[in-house]
Amino acid sequence: MDLQQRINAFTKLGAFLNQFQNDDIIKNDKVETNDLFFDGFKHQIKLAKEHNGWFTKNNINFTLKNWSNSLTESNINDWINKYNFNTLNPQTVAIIMAGNIPLVGFHDFLCVLISGHNVLVKQSSNDKHLLPYLAKYLELVEPEFKGKIKFTEEKLENFDAVIATGSDNTARYFEFYFKNKPSIIRKNRNSVAVLSGKETTEQLENLADDIFRYYGLGCRNVSKLFVPKDYDFQALFKAVYKWHPIINESKYANNYDYNKAVYLMSEFDMLENGFLMIKEDESYASPIATLFYEYYNDSETLKEKIISETDKIQCVVADAFLEHEIPFGETQNPRLSDYADNVDTVEFLLEI
Template sequence: MTFGTEIQILTEFGNKLNKLVEEYRNQNLSSDIQELIQKASAINPWFTPENVWYGLSYWASMLNEENLENWLDKYQKEHKSVKNVGIITAGNIPFVGVHDLICVYLSGHNASVKTSSDDPLLTKWMISILAEVDQSVAERIRFVDRLENIDAVIATGSNNSARYFEYYFGKYPNIIRKNRNSIAIVTADTTYDQLKCLADDVFLYFGLGCRSVSKLYLPEGFDLQRIFGAFYDWRYIIQHHRYASNYDYNRVVYLMSKEPILENGFFILRQNQALATPVSVVHYEYYSSNDELALIINQLRDQIQCIVGAESSLCTDDYGKAQWPSIDSYADGVDTLQFLLQL
């Protein structure tokens, strides 16, 4: 069986999202949608309207016939019994669980969805738009407070929550995702424009996504002022109260501990080997050769979501594209759709 019907439905879904994005850009949104976005931002201040619409724009651009056909061409849908898949979504960035839900929809299975308390509205809203195109979605994808009567699980969370997920759901076929971070490789040939694009990879969604770049690998002798200059267009991020609080707190902690840092009033550069960073902090590390860098990355592979840069042998995403993955990209490199089709 092919996915012809599903491709038509998801393409129409994408058309509806495109219409909403156009209304947003023309400041012609309905009051109901404006109120929904305001409520989502009030519940989770990291979900600013700008970030919500950026996330929606991404999905509007992905869900078209060409992208869907290219993605689904390698899969074969078979007649199998319908399973109930438990989905636990994260709430770090808007619409972070939508890819999993689209995969469940394509697989022909049903989903019981427990959303993060940080995202009780947006994912439900997105699926309600899909249900306008295919009325069966309202029955096939249900939002619940507790996962019961499930046959498989896809759960996304922190390293701590992953241990909880493995304890309670390890007996089911599962995909359990833990913390991952993204890195960027800068070379001596990296241009100013490329560094400006890299700033988007660092600051979009306040750096809270697993595809957000938290660590820079720089060639020995690289002038750090080039980073500050290229990132300067993002200075307005400090106007966000939670981001500013994180920046102030981290700055004081490092200064009191007499740790050497560089900062420019809206983010902190800290030389450190760790991949994970607090909000407003970017780690960096120097490398002496591509061979050394390849060895480092290979040792950290299980902690890395994507690698931004122009070095084709090492990088997965170009500068500025970390938050704009192709629709056939899977978190942690695990093929979610194939997992579901094999249930």
């Protein structure tokens, strides 16, 4: 199977996913093999929602919309045109996936297959319904994918390299267990936003999306703010209010109530508006329904701090602050070339 065949298969998958990006799922009869897969994928979405209460219809639709927009022939070509796949020796690459947001491991899956390797997937129990079905779709529109995609719930065996995502604790286990294999091992990371106090209402409303999308469970979600001394949080509270219906969702509300009770009993100072708590804290990882903040005195010192702690940070949201910053509202809309932990996955795959 050549590179163009792989590109064509993922482009067809993008067209298939395009049907499922809105609340009103609309069947497109022009999509290849749709009669075989359309109703089945609707069922898999239903199963994913039932199995994991964090995987709401809105969050699944948002994920599918992003992937359908990314998986076009032009986007894929723009992404891979800098790589040379001609000298690749196909290997079997194991992927250990997280399960915090829907299809969170799909980018690794895509990287392995588009590069010409075989993939062995070990999914999280929290996200096990969507990807195997999409893999079957790929195998039907491109039969040469058959035998190149395997899923397992058992101990990983017979693989040549590994990409593993987990917590800081599991990463230590991965590093020991896979010490003799080429590997990418990912640990906990969180995203931050740097505010100056001069942000527009639109920027702050967009920041709300970075905070609340997927309930804040993703590593690209903003979990901490850096703000200047005497920052007035009123504008932020007003801007994030569009997300207030989130408190009506039981899993989020339960976390809000629990964390609020902990803070009150511990007599921590905090601000809250009925669905979000804002607490001063030096940590990067904030609990659900909580946003940490830290004051800064000057931007240059803050830049040095952020650069020195890049191993803890996934995204930096700001306006004209850092070279590789992300605009407000864009953390959950990554491009194909936006690699987790800034490690080029395709480059790694070409070197194993």
